[in-house]
Amino acid sequence: MAFLRILVCATLILISRSGLAASDPPNSFNSYVLEAVSELTARQNDSGYDITKAYARAVPYAGGALRPSQPPLTMCVAAVAEVMVVAINKYVATTGDQSAYSHLPVDGWNRMRPTDIRSHIWVDPRLGSNGTADAMVTFGIGKRVLFKELTPGSFINLNRNPRPGGRATGHSVVFLGFLDKDGNVLQDYGPSVAGFKYFSANGAGMFPNGGFYERYAFFNKPNGTPYCPNLAGKKTDCYIIRSDSQKYLNTGYMLNPRQWDIAARNRNLADLQRRLFEATQTRGPTYLNIQSGTNFDQFVEQLGQQDTMVLNPIFNRSE
DSSP states (O other), X not given: OHHHHHHHHHHHHHHHHOTTGGGSOTTBOHHHHHHHHHHHHHHOTTOOBOTTOOOSSOOEETTEEOOOSSTTOBOHHHHHHHHHHHHHHHHHHHHOOOHHHHHSOTHHHHXXXXXXXXXXXXXXXXGTOOSHHHHHHHTTSEEEOOGGGOOTTOEEEEEEOOOTTSOOEEEEEEEEEEEOTTSOEESSOOTTOOEEEEXXXXXXXXXXXXXXXXXXXXXXXXXXXXXXXXXXXXXXXXXXXXXSOTTTEEEEEEBOGGGOOHHHHHHHHHHHHHXXXXXXXXXXXXXXXXXTTSOHHHHHHHHTTOOOOOOOXXXXXXX
């Protein structure tokens, strides 16, 4: 009887951590990401949205904490970063493995230098990052996959066609499942997929001030016209570009920290520093606010002292 009780408890823990664990890719971190989404949803589902603010609260991390600019206000890329930090904390608390803290130090979530993961999640155009999936690959902590290969707890950066009289916009989200045209969540990808359910920090819609909540996103039709069903009690997101190009639909998942690749991170960041140095030599000191006459070592030193990165202007609406 005691053995059976232990077995049942273990099963319940597995189910609560990952509702679709059987379909998750090997070595993924999706179950912890979903736990983090649940926590943020319960904690602040009407926290408020502001495109100029980051982080809903000072989440403790690696002996420090996230530095919120005006809690609880936040926006989409900051929400995704906060999900990742909360998920890592849950992993450390469960396993005792603190290697993630040294691989992604707290400064990397607060600073905006080219070698900080925050800058890559913020999709600064000068870094060659199109979204969270690209950021994770650069830092050796995740993989890109096609949209059809996603499982709940993966990440998406979507791009929208302009609304009438508006501009093209983007959004950074956590993927929660495929949708059919009526907004029903599907177990697997197939011909009936018309969009996806996601979690992020969103503008006013479900709540007067916006904040953390789920939305139902729908792709444009094959001819390019938007598809926007009216779903009672649910907030939709339309005009979304469907593409296999990671430039327009940046998709991927986070790896378990035991699979993180330090060598890949160091190599990728070294290559990035070299590319930025060469760009500064040709584009002048205004490119990164670093004098173009410096040698490479001087350039790298100055690069580490200044927060030169910015939020991609594609995030220009309260979505």
